[in-house]
Amino acid sequence: MSIKGKAAAVRFDGVSKHYGPVVAVDRISFEVQAGDLVTLLGPSGCGKTTTLRLIAGLEMPTAGSVFIGGDDVSRLPASARDVSMVFQSYALFPHMTVFENVSYGLSVSGVAKAETRDRAEEGLKLVGLSGYGERLPSELSGGQQQRVAVARALVLEPTVLLFDEPLSNLDAKLRRRVREEIRGLQQSLGLTTVYVTHDQEEALAVSDRIIVMRNAEIAQEGVPNELYEAPRDLFVADFIGDANVIDAELVQRDGDYATVRVGGRVDLRLPHRDLPAGPVKIAVRPEAIGLEASEEGAGLTGTVTQSTYVGNHVEYTLDTGLGEIFVADYQYDALIPAGSRVQIAFRDRGVTLLESQT
């Protein structure tokens, strides 16, 4: 007896969810490939949980259709969908033992007693909690409770597994470990997983793909490094890591690249992203800016208004002709004091054109 994944793809087709006048999810479409882990990432209230609940069947879409494994499940209630969910609060049944919790889904769906027991044991073993079966959830640590919740969801061999901020109740150290465990399980079982978080680092670390949401809509979707390296707009650039947004001018395109002039002086070669010649905006990661303390030079210059030592790097705020710029220097030799004039240089990575100008 072992637990297998029965992965199925999930597809949203123009799905909306309204609560009276509130639009929680607004005509979104996306697809999750079978066996992938996709994260829904976004600020509070952007509709992540609602999207997840639409997949689970805890909400019915106001418009549009939800497909799981190719079937339209839009009108199916949660209990009729082959989907399991791990709740933010874990939602372990406090009046049942760990074992009863894990075997609950099997016993209510009429699986034979012996098989139920075997599979529940298997599930507990999978999350490293064999021997904890007789305890009550209240007798477990937060991390253990979380794993019970995962085991409870896994033993049903769901076609889709859902996580709503599963780590938010854990402390920082544990969070890192548990997220690696979840990712390990997901990959070894080949589960289709949708994972909600508002922590961008967590999202980058565990996902095959990330869907960034904003105001009930999808802001951008892609693999982690694509989102980090080439955010489409200011919102995404700013939400995933920090970014300075600087006005520039697209001078000319050749091949995949374009020459972009910053501050009227410095030319950069960046992927053009189909933008026409003319004024553009670029996003520059704080760590993609190099500084050199010197009065004048051919490049861009600025004045340090604030410099802060934070351990493994130094943070500067600069006043430049392009506006205020934030810099994180991981390769510093000596602290540049506030008031100094500096030369600004852009590194190759961490600078990108923004597709959308807003």
Next chain:
Amino acid sequence: MNRPAALWLAVGWGGFALLPWYGVEDGFWSFAWLFDYPAGADAAPALLQILLFGRWWLAPMVLALAAPLVVLWRQRSDPLFSTVLLAAGSFGTVCFLVQGFAIGLGGWEYATLEAFFGPLADRQFGMGYGALLVSASFLFLFAQGIAARGAINGDGFVIGSIALVMALVAAFIFFPVVRILASAFQDNDYNFVPYLFVEKLFSRDIWGVGCLTANVNCGVAWNSLLMAIVVGVSTTVLGLAFALLATRTGFRAKRLLRLLSVLPIITPPFVIGLAIILLFGASGTVTQAIEAITGTTPGRYIYGLPGIWLAQTLAFTPIAFLVLIGVVEGVSPSMEEASQTLRASNWRTFTTVSLPLMRPGLANAFLVGFIESLADFGNPLVLGGNFDVLSTSIFFAIVGAQNDQGRAAVLAIILLAFTLTAFWAQHRWLGHKSYATVTGKGDAGLHVALPRRVTWLVYGSALPWAGLTAVIYFMIMFGGFVELWGRDHSLTLRHYIDAFSITTGAGGLVWSGAAWNSFWTTIYISLISAPLTAAVGLLTAYLLIRQKFAGQEAFEFGTMLSFAIPGTVIGVGYILAFNVPPIELTGTGIILVICFIFRNMPVGVRAGIAAMTQIDKSLDEASLTLGASSFATVRKVVLPLLRPAVIAALVFSFVRAMTAISAVIFLVSANYDMATSYIIGRVENGDYGLSIAYSSVLIVVMVVVILLIQLVVGQRRIGRRDEAVNVAFGAGGAVG
């Protein structure tokens, strides 16, 4: 095949083709009807009623039961499936209701129908189990149709439950009230006579103010209002005193105060009145003492407003206490401390901060006392003398020599208008605050000590009153052991023997005591109605808290409404509504059970709401995503976690069924006499010894049963949430 739909369809056919359609004589469970089955006119199922007895008006329902057969094997998502179920369910229900109301004991009920269809040779009686199953089948088929449309997540169980609760509330709360309204416009022969209504509504004995100028009685409406206001004020003041005593003073015996708050729950209100007669009645202890000291005979001074006021204040102060203790504790200490840091004295802090903060709570306590007083029936009956109030006048209009249903209806409407106004005011003032649960957020700080004057006032009013209460309960517990109170104080067991003797006769034990009959009926009816009440109440709470659907607010209002309907009004309504077909229940035990379910259901609702708001909704959702249906979720997750609320609801509905009098007195019959109405009857005969003995036995039995229920339903596995029980007890202030 769609299983739920098939199940309900089978139920429908079973009711239509197998069970007797009409109510059978001697009751269904006597099975005497089997002799007459299936071809007898009384016991025949509907199908044979049509074929053999020409009751053609039952025939259209065949259509509604046949149509769903066609779509039973279709997919649930098939639009035809839901359309057919919706059509069949609604058509069936309409046919069912129309024939039920159009044809009664005398053939056509309405002259226009008779003129149109010609006179009917036949007539029909009240509906029976066959009709019950068929109507349930229509209701749930309809619900399945809605579910198939995808409403409320396509959950058949939830939609069915909503439909069920709505249908029950409509049948057993709204229908009786509507019948009252209707009969207010009718004379005793059911003719529509509107001017009679106007005449009765404005009659002198309701609104007269003669007592102000001459030595005659004022109208009953004024009497009732006056009594309710006085009682509301006095219970609020005393309740506040007790609440302050319990929370803001160094008073030692606080546990005793808790006991005090449980007493009224297990005491039938009129028993207090009874004890008062023993103390202040013509041959009461106090009266005799006054006689001995002054040498004059005070007479019947206690009968009338003073006696009612005393009895009701004693009976309802604990309820005000329960309401106000939460209010007093709820005043945030930091507000009071803030006031003190602004250099206000204790006195000024109390009068300018604490009291105003309590004002909504005080208003609430007043309204509760006001409603309770208006609705109280037992005390005015026992102690009223010539002082007539609405609740007793209603009773005498129905049972007395007058037998004037129209007048009873008019009085009931006035009483209902008073209590509903108060209920409405209470809701407006307090909104849904009464449901708010205590948050985990601790409010630091200590309450400011009471100013000295207030402390003395509190002690001065609360302690004597507590003493009086103690004396009253002493009278209740031991009055039954005295030969003849006031005349012959020798100790005796005579009253207990009269009531509860058991002798050995020819056939073994014989329950020869006079009280056994009503005693066992009471226990039996209460035990049947308690779990049903709890079930309906908790189900309603579940629908209100855990589900969202259109019309939820109206649904909530409807279910809580019976809280504000005085028992006498319900009693009259039930008599008017269920004395004639289509639902003929008077004289049965069923009508008592139904009456208890719908009068006490709000208690279960409140207990359920209080407990359920404390249970994380994601537990339900986790269960759903794990593949459990919502019915299984309720059974395996919600109910076990609700155990405290279940206990509270069971205890409450049991106890309230045992102590109820106001509605019950209209509904008892020779076969089904209840303890309270039996006692009242004895009181009216002046048989105080047996009455008080019986009352004390009732109280003891209730305590025992409460403990038993706690034992049986068991302890919680997750030792927390005792609050639910307390919350429920706190919310228990309902209309007597």
